[in-house]
Amino acid sequence: MVELDSSTDVVIIGGGIIGCATAYRLARRGMAVTLVDKGPIGYEQSTRNWGWVHQQVRYPHLIPLAVASVRIWQGLAEELDADVGWAQGGNISLGFDDVDLAEFEMWGQDARNAGLETTVLTSDQVAEVVPGMTGRWTGALHLPTDGQADPSLVTTAFADAAKRHGAHVITDCAVTAIDTAGGAVTGVLTERGPIHASTVICAAGAWSGRLTRPLGVRFPQRAVRSTVVRTEPVAPVTDATGWADGFTFRQDRAGRFVLAGGEEAIYDVDLGLFRDMRWFLPVAWKNRRWLRMRIGRPLFRDLAALVPGSSARRSFWQRHRQIDPPANAKAVRATLAAFHRAFPALAGVGIESAWAGNIDSTPDQAPIIGPADGGPTGLLIATGFSGHGFALGPAGGQLAADLVLGDEPLVDPHPFRHARFAERDVPAVNAHRR
Ligand SMILES: Cc1cc2nc3c(=O)[nH]c(=O)nc-3n(C[C@H](O)[C@H](O)[C@H](O)COP(=O)(O)OP(=O)(O)OC[C@H]3O[C@@H](n4cnc5c(N)ncnc54)[C@H](O)[C@@H]3O)c2cc1C
Structure with a gap:
């Protein structure tokens, strides 16, 4: 069993892809990091997902993060020195009626604005991408730069790489509370004792709100x-x-x-x-x-x-x-x-x-990445990835690390700020679009 540190620079709550990618980035940049998960690494969403790494048919506010993430995915196996099951075979979205085709047209414009080369395929072209598939579609949107990876490999690969850079990864140990004094974070309380830190990142997936609510930090999830x-x-x-x-x-x-x-x-x-x-x-x-x-x-x-x-x-x-x-x-x-x-x-x-x-x-299908609005100094949130966290994870982790370190952020963090809920500045979305 890994010894619990009594003190560190940063505690990360949650060993899903977001927590592990953030731990890796911070440890690589010389921070002392302790990541704590209540169960095994990646046991919740991060190993249960479909394994899609897609930029296609995303909301405009998510496209820059998705594009940045695919760039990281392309070199991830080499960077982490681990097989992550990466294959860049593209994504195809079949359309069945005029509503779908109109949506494709709209998305195509958003995509082209972001520099993505998306095309509408004919039925014959669909058969070239997915041989043997039959159906009643009228067209398809195709983005060749989308990919897939193996969810059973990726999160562990990030955790292992973080450990090689000195991070401590503690499993089967729940964080029971985030500790504060004088309006600042002082660490976390865990089942195995306290860990002192001036920065805490809450990357606890669906449980994040339960941990931050006692501090008055709320968000819809x-x-x-x-x-x-x-x-x-x-x-x-x-x-x-x-x-x-x-x-x-x-x-x-x-x-x-x-x-x-x-x-x-x-x-x-x-x-x-x-x-x-x-x-x-x-x-x-x-x-x-x-x-x-x-x-x-x-x-x-x-x-x-x-x-x-x-x-x-x-x-x-x-x-x-x-x-x-x-x-x-x-x-x-x-x-x-x-x-x-x-x-x-x-x-x-x-x-x-x-x-x-x-x-x-979250209501706008976008993650929260950044400081907790109105919360104690030193508390960051990296959660609410809304069905996109596997694809966005590598970039989401890097953005969270950039914000902790005060570095130039990988992408504009504004759409992901926690304060958007209090400001009621939340883009309207249809949850069916991914
Ligand atoms: C069925 C399904 C299909 C999906 N398909 C895709 C897809 O194809 N592409 C895509 O991009 N995304 C997909 N997603 C979404 C993606 O899996 C998630 O967005 C992503 O895994 C979120 O990662 P996370 O690290 O935020 O959360 P999680 O993976 O849920 O990790 C959170 C971790 O926090 C830990 N934790 C919670 N509370 C505590 C506590 N008190 N103390 C310590 N640890 C704690 C948990 O044990 C857990 O390990 C899918 C999700 C599901 C469920």
Whole structure:
């Protein structure tokens, strides 16, 4: 077991891709860094995602960070001296009607403004990118510089590289509180004792708000549960990732298709939903066709933890050390059926595994990266990556590190400032667009 430092320069809460990428950047630039995770590295979103590294069909306020991230991805294996499963096979987004094509046109303009070479493909050209796929699309948007990587490799690769640069990585140890004195951060309290530091970065994914709220630092953040299916391996078909008819796909290096039902996501009802209702109800209403509200354990968990002295409150983090939400059986069946319809030659291919993950999202689908507005000096937030954190992670980590060090930021951090919620300066988005 790694010894807990009693003091360091920077404590990072959370060993997902964001925390680990930030730890790596800071350690590489000579900072003493301790990263603490309540469970294993990358156990929550960062190993459960689809593995897409996409710039395509992003909101304009996210494009510069996405482009900067792809630049880092291209050299990441060499930089971290580790296999990250990187392949730059492009992304294809199928359009089925005039609304889709109008959106492609709009996005194409945003993309070209950002220097991205995106094109609209004909049906024959789609068949060249994804041979054997059949369907009723009328066109497709294609961005050849998008890529994919292996979520089971990347976060650990960042953590290992951070360690080689002197960072301490502590797992299975929850941070129970962020400590302050005189309006400044003094460190964190953990299950294994305190760690003193003048800078704390909260990169705790869906749990970030729970850690910052006691300090009066609030932001709207929802967890959307989403199911992923992985097929048995088949011969190579495509190295592009894609939005197809009723499902999304990526074929990994082992030949397995990683699929998700493009039409299903679940808002787990918890106390946060009531707290942040004014932010999320408009998004939920817009996406009512595919979002489902579900009352279950998360609400009871939050209610039980309100009771003073209850064991649910005392041992909250022990009870939520490793979150492994069940895959939705209906979504699994629907996704596989849509895949079989689109690839008739693969209709006999079965499922190797299925899982689910909680995507932490903000109302404008953009992360919060930077100082906590109105919070103690030395507290930074790097969270809320809203279904894009795998792709954006390498750049998000670098931007967070730039802001800690006061260096020239990788991209303009303004769209990601925490203060945008208090200022009500939040771009309106449709949560379906990624
Ligand atoms: C099903 C699914 C599909 C997705 N697909 C894609 C995709 O294709 N492309 C893409 O770009 N993004 C995708 N995403 C989103 C992406 O995975 C996330 O945005 C990204 O992983 C977020 O990283 P993170 O480090 O912020 O959070 P996480 O990976 O959730 O890490 C947070 C960490 O904080 C730790 N933690 C929490 N509380 C505490 C505490 N009190 N003490 C110590 N540690 C704590 C947790 O244990 C966890 O390890 C997907 C997500 C899901 C769930």
